[in-house]
Amino acid sequence: MSNTKQEVCKQLKELDQRISIVEIEYSGSGDSFGDFYNIYVTDADKNEVNVSQGDVQSIVEDYCFEVFDMSGQPDFNNDGSEGTITIDVDNMVTKLDNYRLYMERESTGEEFF
Numbered sequence: 001m002s003n004t005k006q007e008v009c010k011q012l013k014e015l016d017q018r019i020s021i022v023e024i025e026y027s028g029s030g031d032s033f034g035d036f037y038n039i040y041v042t043d044a045d046k047n048e049v050n051v052s053q054g055d056v057q058s059i060v061e062d063y064c065f066e067v068f069d070m071s072g073q074p075d076f077n078n079d080g081s082e083g084t085i086t087i088d089v090d091n092m093v094t095k096l097d098n099y100r101l102y103m104e105r106e107s108t109g110e111e112f113f
Contacts, residue, residue, distance in 0.1 A: 008063045009089045016051050020044040022087040029080025073098045
């Protein structure tokens, strides 16, 4: 599949003309990308568009990795990153909302028995 935003938006519209917004949640850690999951597809009125998540993922997957590369923010090493890529198909705008994950260590105190 193609990687340009314009071609991705075109292919999504070809899949279903009602598609307006595609939200793709992702996560990864331990030195590797994990998965794209919970793909939400809605129309302009925010109603769910019932299409195959597999079909949508095959259209957007390469482009999502390009978004990661352009941003440089997702870091899947160590504790990793998670977030959402939102593709506004009608306006051809992509938003990346990324969160880096950190493990914290906090003592609960010593106990002697």
